Structure formats: structure tokens, C-alpha cells
Amino acid sequence: MNFASDNVSPFCPEVLEALSAEASHNAPAYGGDDISQQLDRAFSEMFDTDVAVIPVATGTAANCISLSALVTPYGGVVCHHEAHINEDESTGVAFFTGGAKLLPMDGPTAKLEADALDAFISGQVNRGVHSVAPECVAITQATELGTVYTPAEVAAIGEVCKKHDLRLFMDGARFANAVAHLDCRPADITWKAGVDAISFGATKNGAMAVDAIVLFDTALKSRVEQARKRSGHLHSKHRYLATQLLAYVKNDVWLKNAAHANQAATALANILVEHRGTLAHPADGNELFVKLAPELADRLRAAGVLFHAWPSLGADIYRFVAAWNTDIAQISTLKNTLG
Amino acid sequence: MNFASDNVSPFCPEVLEALSAEASHNAPAYGGDDISQQLDRAFSEMFDTDVAVIPVATGTAANCISLSALVTPYGGVVCHHEAHINEDESTGVAFFTGGAKLLPMDGPTAKLEADALDAFISGQVNRGVHSVAPECVAITQATELGTVYTPAEVAAIGEVCKKHDLRLFMDGARFANAVAHLDCRPADITWKAGVDAISFGATKNGAMAVDAIVLFDTALKSRVEQARKRSGHLHSKHRYLATQLLAYVKNDVWLKNAAHANQAATALANILVEHRGTLAHPADGNELFVKLAPELADRLRAAGVLFHAWPSLGADIYRFVAAWNTDIAQISTLKNTLG
Amino acid sequence: MNFASDNVSPFCPEVLEALSAEASHNAPAYGGDDISQQLDRAFSEMFDTDVAVIPVATGTAANCISLSALVTPYGGVVCHHEAHINEDESTGVAFFTGGAKLLPMDGPTAKLEADALDAFISGQVNRGVHSVAPECVAITQATELGTVYTPAEVAAIGEVCKKHDLRLFMDGARFANAVAHLDCRPADITWKAGVDAISFGATKNGAMAVDAIVLFDTALKSRVEQARKRSGHLHSKHRYLATQLLAYVKNDVWLKNAAHANQAATALANILVEHRGTLAHPADGNELFVKLAPELADRLRAAGVLFHAWPSLGADIYRFVAAWNTDIAQISTLKNTLG
Amino acid sequence: MNFASDNVSPFCPEVLEALSAEASHNAPAYGGDDISQQLDRAFSEMFDTDVAVIPVATGTAANCISLSALVTPYGGVVCHHEAHINEDESTGVAFFTGGAKLLPMDGPTAKLEADALDAFISGQVNRGVHSVAPECVAITQATELGTVYTPAEVAAIGEVCKKHDLRLFMDGARFANAVAHLDCRPADITWKAGVDAISFGATKNGAMAVDAIVLFDTALKSRVEQARKRSGHLHSKHRYLATQLLAYVKNDVWLKNAAHANQAATALANILVEHRGTLAHPADGNELFVKLAPELADRLRAAGVLFHAWPSLGADIYRFVAAWNTDIAQISTLKNTLG
Known part of the structure; x- marks a missing residue:
């Protein structure tokens, strides 16, 4: 597995x-086709408001292009140290924005906390042109550590942004897993909570190669x-991005896939905990970070299970990620394998 | 049609x-899969030399990323005024290279001529750091006007580049159409003629969304x-770029598709010429630029034929582009339609 | 000489x-001193309107920083082929703007003509995001070929910009020479004619190292x-930029210096014409472009006169530039030297 | 004062x-004059090796231009959190390098320590193209907190750089104060210790506006x-940068000025300590960071002494910076003033 x-x-x-x-x-070509023309409406319905949708093939493109429309080349983007844009997208943000700077801060389980964020922003020394002023806050939902912001948590961050006159961006590479977990409307954790734009992930959760930039501030289009x-x-053959995306959001495929992945993660978590694994923190979505006895890790590997050690969280911590196609029945067989 | x-x-x-x-x-993910690992070998066989292959989803990406590895941010890229990188890729070249400048020049039917190129480069005033020094020449094969460089023509340009110590890049968005027309080995119009890197187009000629950067100078990888x-x-799901690309080059699908498109263009050209259309210049590949009587253009449109006016080449000039899936039998029915 | x-x-x-x-x-430091604080007022008086003044040490900095505030990274800057920003500032415009493209056009004696400009802009093929849309027009006053736009000529260009909703920038490296020639108010050839910002040159005309960005649209500050x-x-020691600049504009030093340079150029022109030199075009400011018999050029050089051949204007064309310190009395001695 | x-x-x-x-x-113009031509020799003598000298008007320019030649647009620059390039130069490093990322770390009194640096670099997760690989280390001498690296400390950092195949850059805005403090040869804390390039500050220590990029790796020129x-x-009038710089290094003016500033700082430190001020850390150069009773700070201010609070170091910490022109005699009068 x-x-x-x-x-x-x-x-x-x-x-x-x-x-x-x-x-x-x-x-x-280039989005003039019927399917591409359906995107705005489909997503506007999903988000209960008028949005503009611009599909691209990767999450890095969706994140960095969005940020390039939200900040100046002299500005700062506040994010968590663990943020994908800070840790996994090379120098993409600086490249697309023309030089804007990431201003990483800490927070439990890869989440920014509104109070700490407020203090962090207020504490940024403002020496006019000499220093970099925050212009945007970027959060990831679900986070890189598999946790999920509640609507109230996002709204509190939105309030901080409003107070400081900053933009709010959401990296939604695993947005579906968050919505499936929260069982909320997409609007509840986005524009209603003050989010200006999100990258709406599809690739990880059932598409081949498409993530969508969804603009709640359509003036950014x-x-x-x-x-x-x-x-x-x-x-040029834009319709194939649109085709993937429409198929993904129609009939709640995106939610069905994400719910499946979340459920698979839970099933796996249960088995690991039974074998004295300890979750590093709650697994809200489809990612588990678990402390395992080395011997148990070895037995899993011997059983053909693939997963990564995650040393940044501590010794003997491992990451397991479930997906839309993870075989839950097969997970239960692990029970027997592990004895 | x-x-x-x-x-x-x-x-x-x-x-x-x-x-x-x-x-x-x-x-x-990210190219670690078996199919992605087959690309270098497949293309090395096709090009009769060791190459490095880096697939991306669009031609603009293939062109601009390639150029970013071939020039400094202070350098110049000599190209034809009609070049896609000059006319159709927004500010992509400056963006990817960090500021390099396009140095466009003229030439018949969108082709650079070696002698004129030599003179153009020699004529670039060299005021040291004040002016922009050419560092690379970029040609398109087949050109944006549907013509094809012969191996000797490319080699002559390669010689000019060598003389001036410049890199040579080829935009091969319609490389297949050129090879099908020339009936040559891909090597004959690339590395053997002095080309350092090409963007090898697949999207227009049968793929969904993939063009490949092919590096003959593998140190650029x-x-x-x-x-x-x-x-x-x-x-992240790199294998699907690789899958498209492998399917495209296996069993000469790329050549078969291109030959079909070229043949369809010829079939259409013949009919248009019979109706007193005049080719603006030879149609080597799958693109025709034809002068038509307005009345003939109207009748074609009335028959449901789609095509663009091309005013930059003159009044009453129209562009027709055939593709891998153009129905040649249907083209012959035009004969009857037009009477 | x-x-x-x-x-x-x-x-x-x-x-x-x-x-x-x-x-x-x-x-x-950094402009908080009394002298720096006087700049806005001094220039507002000179320009008969409220302006914001930002001094920098070089003309390239003044030009490129200004343009970076006038265009987007995707935009185009229409200028004359001879423009300093196109010919002499390396890749500065692309660097500062994040990729904006120069769109050079022709015109007699390095001047843009309003009608041709209108046609050029209208003729830019607009393919939406594919092509680069003009966002700004940049003219040089006095031009790189020593000619001067009349207030009416600038105003006509300003009208074209307004019509197409473009910004208008003026490279005023030799602005003083233009004003001295026209004997007009600075306002007449700037904001009253539709100019949004200029680089106001001082270095060439008596300063050590300072040119000023003068913003008529103070929202750009x-x-x-x-x-x-x-x-x-x-x-950091901003006051020394301000000190140079204030000394330069106080008591009309800038105009006095420029008038002297213009007068010296005229004196030299007269002598060269007497010796059968031919002005390539009228010398409005302090630069002459003269066709000389090779033998005369040799005799000038033998007499210790320094000047450059200017082959881009034709064979036997030479450029002579007078300055604020050119010794006019010494010029008359040339008469005797040349016989 | x-x-x-x-x-x-x-x-x-x-x-x-x-x-x-x-x-x-x-x-x-542009450095073709006699004075500009003397720079390389003068600095080569000062540094006991062949160097290339490129003067610019500001320290930010010297730092950022240097770094742009030392790293790729995808690379990382390791520096201290307090580094001027990280805290005081806006987004300059990203702008000049085309996107390279600062990788700040901690260390006592704004100094990097070799062992911690080694660990930090080794600890940078290397996920290939996904993460940013360190390519250069940048240290400041004297540091932003007024401390000075010993030759052995720089050499130890140089060894770490060599081990990891990184470049080593030194921000020498207060290089003179460091050399005056150490009483060493400039070579001892630069190329002999593994430094590839420095920005050699002059502006703060007696020039009007010039800092020099000094390249020990002359291939970067x-x-x-x-x-x-x-x-x-x-x-364009490059000679005035060169004139300032030559006058500054001739007859050890730079060292004399720096020694004076250091001595003034010491004199002030002694008086403040006598009044129960506490140095936050040793004042090696011309900057003091002192903890003062609020009442003492008030009395200093009342006596017309100007200085800044420095809250990032803690409550009641103040910074005092002496300069080449600080009146040491006047400092002793403070003794009486403070009683």
C-alpha cells in the first residue's frame, strides 16, 4: 500500500x-470553448457567490500566480514556516511576484493563530521603505501537517487581515479534504471568512493535472x-484543464474523493494506534503524522507499506497520506499482518 | 471544417x-516513475545522440525555460519579428530570463537567413555594458508562416552562431511538420546543425498538453x-506528461500525425489554387497563407469553413491550418461545394 | 577641446x-534633512504645480525607476528606436519593471510624431494576453539626436496617450537644453502637455551625480x-543629492548652464558649416550631428578636438556635444586653426 | 551630540x-579616466592581492550587486537574522538576484558561529528542486550590533563554506571599524579567510556617497x-566615485577615521558605564548597545544627545553610534553634565 x-x-x-x-x-483554443466557459458558473454555484476561475496545471502555479496579483514586488507574505510556498516551491513566490518576501512565523500543527498573527504583524518593525511590510497572509487548508482550520479560525484570521489592511490567500491544495472534514459550505471557510483568493486543488484528489485559481475579488482576474x-x-487546449475540473466538481466527485481519503486515513490511524502508535496531532484530513516504535515501522515496510519518516517533527515520526483511491478494505488486512 | x-x-x-x-x-511523483524514466532513452534514440528531456505542458514554457538556461539576464536573443516568442508569448522571455531582450530582425517567410543574420549580429553596436549583446539565436521550425528550414539552412545559421560564440535555440512547436516535410533525421536539423536545445512540440500535433525541452547540451539540465x-x-503527476510524450513518439505517431496534417494542407492548397487562390509563399508544413478573392472567402465561410484573415501579410490574405485529425476526404468535398 | x-x-x-x-x-539621513525637505517646493515653483521630487544619482535609475511605476510587468513602453532607454541602458527597463517590453518605432531626428504614434499604437495587434499592450509612451527631450520637441508637439503626443489611455513619460536627461532652446516654462512641455513624470537631468549639465524623478502624478510617489x-x-547621506540639485535649480543655474552649452554648440556649428560641414538636422540643443569632409575631420583631430563618428546616421557623420563649461572663446580660435 | x-x-x-x-x-566618462583607473591597484595593495574594484554609491547596491554575481536565481543566501540585507534593504536581494532567498539564522551579537552555521546548512532539507539550496553565506563585518569577527572566526566560517561548496560574501559597510579594532591586515579577514567578495564601505566613515565592491575572485568582474x-x-561621471574612494583609502584616511569613531564610542561607553549603564555586549567598533536607567536616558536627551531606543534587544536598551567626526572632547563634557 x-x-x-x-x-x-x-x-x-x-x-x-x-x-x-x-x-x-x-x-x-485558449478557453474559448464551451466547457471552459462553464467554469465560472459551476464554481460560483459551489461557492454561493460570483467568482472568477482560472485553471492551471499545478498547485505551485496556482499559488504563485495568485500571490503575484495580491502583493507588490516590495511586499511581504506572512505564512507559516511549514507552508508549501515557503518550504516546497523553490523560489517561486519571489519569481512570480518580482521579489516579494515570505515572512514565515510559527504556530501549532502548521496553523497560524489569529492572536499570534496579529502580534507578529504588529511587531514587524516598520522602517518605511527599508523594511518589508506585510501585504498578504497566506494560510493552507488543510495544512501541510494534515490539520484543518475551523470556519471560526479562518474568520479570526480574516479579521486580523482586515484590521491591518492585508490580503488573505488560501493554499487549497487539499481544500476538498478540509471541506469534507468540516462538513461545511466552501463559502464558510473562504470569502465569508475574508479570503480574497484560493488555489483550489484537484490534482492530488483525482485529477490528472489541474488546480484552479478561484478569485472572490474578481477585479483581480x-x-x-x-x-x-x-x-x-x-x-492552448484549455478545454482539457476545464474538462478535468468540471468532472471533478460535478456530482460532488471532489467531496466524495476527499471523504474517502479522509476515511482511509482514519482507518489507518485506528490500526496504528491499536499498535501503540501515537498521533503527533489530530489527523483532520488525509494525512497522518504518527510516532511509531521502530520495530512497528519495520514491520509495516516489510509488509510493503510505503511512507516517509518526518524527522522535522521528531524522531520516529512518520507521515502517511491516504488518497481518493486508497483501498480501505486492504487497510483492514493490515490488522492481521501486524498481528 | x-x-x-x-x-x-x-x-x-x-x-x-x-x-x-x-x-x-x-x-x-515528480518524474520518479518508470515512464518518465524512459524519456531520455526514447528521445536519444530518435535524435541519434544522448539528450536530456524535460517535459512541460505548454510551448511557451518550453521556449522560455529553455532560453532562461541559454542566456544571462543582460543578454539578447536574436529572432525573427514573426517569432512566437516575440509576438505571442507576452513578456515571457523577459520574465523567465530575468530581463534578457529580444532582438528581432527580418527575413523572407519568417525565416532568418544566415548572411543577413551574420550582418545583423555584426551590426549590433557594441558599447560594452551600455548595449545588449546577442547571446543566443532563436529560430522556429517549421516557422510561424508555415515554411521549413532545410538542413543546410539551419547549419548555415549554426555556423554564424559558432562564429559569434552564440547559442542556437529552436522553437519546435511544429518540429514534426518540418521533419515530415524534409523527410530527414531529426538530428539533421538540430544538433548536427549546431542547435543547443529545442522545444519539441506535441500539443498541436496530437497530445493533450505536453511539449518537451530537448537538450543537446545536457550540461544545461x-x-x-x-x-x-x-x-x-x-x-507532481509527472508520469502523465511522460505518458503523452512516449505515446506520441512511439511507432512514429508524431511523424504520422504531422505527415497527415501536411498532406491535408496540400490537398486544401490545391483546391484553393484551382479557385484562383494564390499562395503567399510555399506551404511546406501544415499552414497555408493564401490570397483569396473576397467572394471565395465568403463562400468558404458560408460552407462552414473556419479560418483567419492574416492582415499582417496583406489584404485578402488568409491563414488555414490543418491538423493531425483533419478529414482529407472532407476537403475534397469542398471541390464540389465551391463548384 | x-x-x-x-x-x-x-x-x-x-x-x-x-x-x-x-x-x-x-x-x-535618508532625506530627513532640511535641504532634502526643500526639493518638493523648489520644483513645484519651477513647474508651476505641485510635484513630488525623488532624486537619484543617475539618469538610467531615474528613467527605469519612473517607468517601473508607470507600467505593469506585462506592459509595453512605446519609444523611438534611438531612445536612450532602448539603446543605452542595457536591460534596465525590463529589470526594473519586472519584464515590460520596449516597443520601438521610427520618426525623424529621434522624435516621435503624434500621427505616426497614433497609427503605431492602433496597429499593435491586440491578441489579449498573447501580445504586449502599450501602457506608456516615453519620449526624450531634448532627443538623443539633439532635437527639441515644441510644446505643441509634446501636447499632440499627450493627446494620443490620452486617447489610448496610456501614460506619458519624458526622459529629460537634457531637459534644461530643451527649455533653454524653447524659452518656455517647464510646465509647457510637461504636465500641461500630458506628461505624467520626467527624469530631470542635472548630471550632464553641471551636477556631479544627480538626476531627479519629478512626478506630476504625485500618487506615484x-x-x-x-x-x-x-x-x-x-x-543614506541623501542631503548631498539634494544639495547638488538645489544648487543646480537655484538662481536658474540649470538654465544658464544649458543656454551656455547650446550657444557653444551653435558657435561650433557655424564654424563647421563655414568649412562646408553640413548639419544632418537642426541642432536645437547642445548636440551637433554634422557631415564633414574626412580631411576636415582629420584636421580637427590634429588640432586636439575630441568628438565621435556617428555611423548610424551615415558615413562621415560626426557628433559634437558642448557642455556648460565649453570655452566659447576657444571655439572661435578654431576658425584660425582651420583656416 | x-x-x-x-x-x-x-x-x-x-x-x-x-x-x-x-x-x-x-x-x-564611465570610468575611462585616470583616477578610476587607479582603483584596482590601490585596493590590490591594500589587500595584498589582485582585486577588481567596482564602486557604487550605496551599500545596498554594493551588497545586492555582489550577491547577484555569487548566486543563481534559485539559490539561498545564509545570513544572520540581524543582517542588513535581511532587515534593512527591502526586497533588494531578491530583486537583484532574480529571486534568490535569504535563509536567516541566529547567533550571539549578530555573528554567525561556524559550528552552528555548519549545522544549519547541513540541516537544510535537501529535496532537490523543491527546496532552496544554500549557495552563499553572507556575514557583516563589523556586525549590525557593533561586534567584530576575529580573523580566526572568519576563517572558520570560510572553512564551512568550502566544505559545503558555498560562496562567502562580506558586507563591509563598517569594514574600516573592524580593521581598526583588530589592528590586522585587510587580507586577514577577507580572501585569506575564504571571502570571495566584499562591499567595502566608505559612505558611513567619511565619504559622501561611495561604497566599493571588491572582488577577490576577479572572474566575477x-x-x-x-x-x-x-x-x-x-x-557617467564615474571619476567622482573614484575620487572619493581614492581620497578615502590614501594615507590611511579610512583607518584613521574608523579608529577615531571607535575611540569615541569607547569614550562614550566609559561614561555611560560610570553612570550605571550596562553594555548589552562588547562594543568592538563604533556602535554601542547599552542598557540605561530611563532617568539617565532622559537626562542625556535633555542634554541634547541624540540616540535611538533599540527595543529588539530588550527594554531600556539604546544604541549610540559614533562617527569619524564625533567630538571626543565634547564627550568628556557629558561627564559633567550627567554629574
């Missing part, structure tokens, strides 16, 4: 079916489209 | 079949991979 | 005196100050 | 004299000159 990452999963049958259906006829083009992220 | 662009075509059955076969199992990552062009 | 450039001249006595007077006491800081152009 | 910063001081008499002597004659030009830091 492969818990190395949700990136190892293939794309889901609904996406394959939709792509196949689009494989036999011509259509206008033109800048995002310009930034997308010049960075080579406007696909 | 849709001759608006080859971008309007869908992806081809071989690509669909390959993607479908990869839709049901897990595999390592690390820079290209860093530039790909930071610009958001490294796909 | 040195006519190689006005850059070869030293700084003028008024500047030396002012700097000396500021050499013996402490004062706040914050962006300019941020761009100045991050590019290393905010001087 | 003004201890707000050494930036509040004017330029010194030797610089004024030298500038005055250069104020009456013409000379080639071309890149630095290109970066200087495109960023608007190449002065």
Missing part, C-alpha cells in the same frame, strides 16, 4: 470518462490572466 | 489509450530543472 | 560651493520610493 | 579636497559590471 503521498495516485474514472468524451472533436500567460500556464 | 488553428484539434487515440492505461495504479520547478511547471 | 560628450565635463562651481557648505555638520530603495538608489 | 547613526556625519575634509581638485577639468549598468549604478 502506498502512503508516500496523495501525488502517487492516478486520476479518477470520472476524469478519464470526461477526457475521453472530449477526445474526438475540435473546439476553440485581468492581472491573474496576464500573469498566467507570461509564465506559460495558459494552455 | 476547422482550419482556425491546429490548437483546435483534440488529442489523438494513441495518447488517449496510453493515458487510460495509466489511470488505474499508483506511481512515484540542472538549470532547466530548477527553472521548471520555480515557475510551477514541474507536474 | 572635448566634444566627446557632456559627460566629460566636471561639476559646476555653484554645486561645489553648496557641497562645501554642507561638509562640516551633521544632519538626518510611494511606488517610486519603494522602487528606489530596493534598487539601492536611496542614499 | 548626534549618536543617531554614522550616516548623519558629513564627508571628511580629504574627500572634499579631492573632489574640489577634480572640479575644474574634463575627463573621460564582468557579471558585476553588467549588473551595475542595468541597475543604474554606473555613474
